Amino acid sequence: DAKTTQPTSMDCAEGRAANLPCNHSTISGNEYVYWYRQIHSQGPQYIIHGLKNNETNEMASLIITEDRKSSTLILPHATLRDTAVYYCIASPSGNTPLVFGKGTRLSVIA
Amino acid sequence: SAVISQKPSRDICQRGTSLTIQCQVDSQVTMMFWYRQQPGQSLTLIATANQGSEATYESGFVIDKFPISRPNLTFSTLTVSNMSPEDSSIYLCSVEETHGWYGNTIYFGEGSWLTVV
Numbered sequence: 001d002a003k004t005t006q007p008t009s010m011d012c013a014e015g016r017a018a019n020l021p022c023n024h025s026t027i028s029g030n031e032y033v034y035w036y037r038q039i040h041s042q043g044p045q046y047i048i049h050g051l052k053n054n055e056t057n058e059m060a061s062l063i064i065t066e067d068r069k070s071s072t073l074i075l076p077h078a079t080l081r082d083t084a085v086y087y088c089i090a091s092p093s094g095n096t097p098l099v100f101g102k103g104t105r106l107s108v109i110a
Numbered sequence: 111s112a113v114i115s116q117k118p119s120r121d122i123c124q125r126g127t128s129l130t131i132q133c134q135v136d137s138q139v140t141m142m143f144w145y146r147q148q149p150g151q152s153l154t155l156i157a158t159a160n161q162g163s164e165a166t167y168e169s170g171f172v173i174d175k176f177p178i179s180r181p182n183l184t185f186s187t188l189t190v191s192n193m194s195p196e197d198s199s200i201y202l203c204s205v206e207e208t209h210g211w212y213g214n215t216i217y218f219g220e221g222s223w224l225t226v227v
Contacts, residue, residue, distance in 0.1 A: 093213030
């Protein structure tokens, strides 16, 4: 799996957009970008994934640069319940387990 | 998405004993993965469990310590054997769901918190 680099921690004001960056400059052509989050004491929650196009679902948007070397997860209106550790993972899709780094600890502040 | 149930959700275990964690999925899946998360750490893959074959263990994890069963496409167990306080962790079951052209997605159970005393 390609190594990813994320900031250790970030703060975001409640109601504002949270933009979480991820660098994956060595990503391979067959690797997707996956985002998960882990709220304290719970199992990781799948958020979104993409290959090269930008993606949006009910939880978040994923913006992938044209060269695919970095991406940004956007939570459009952060709430206190979005406080969690967010993991960005570059991984092939299919029969391959995810390799977790340390992630970004996002704190949403009232 | 797949619904994954783990049992027990939490347990306190005596040193030297063994505990089996069960993972039940509401749909048939080929790939299941077991992870460990030690306090304050990220997730570490223990093994990959495919139905009908022996589990594949990651470096640092051995079958004698973490035996895994995968009797069918919806169920797996992980046993933590001869436990010591260093085994106090969250143990997580995960499954891979296929979405065809959009790529596969891996989903996680809520985890089993083990504290060894």
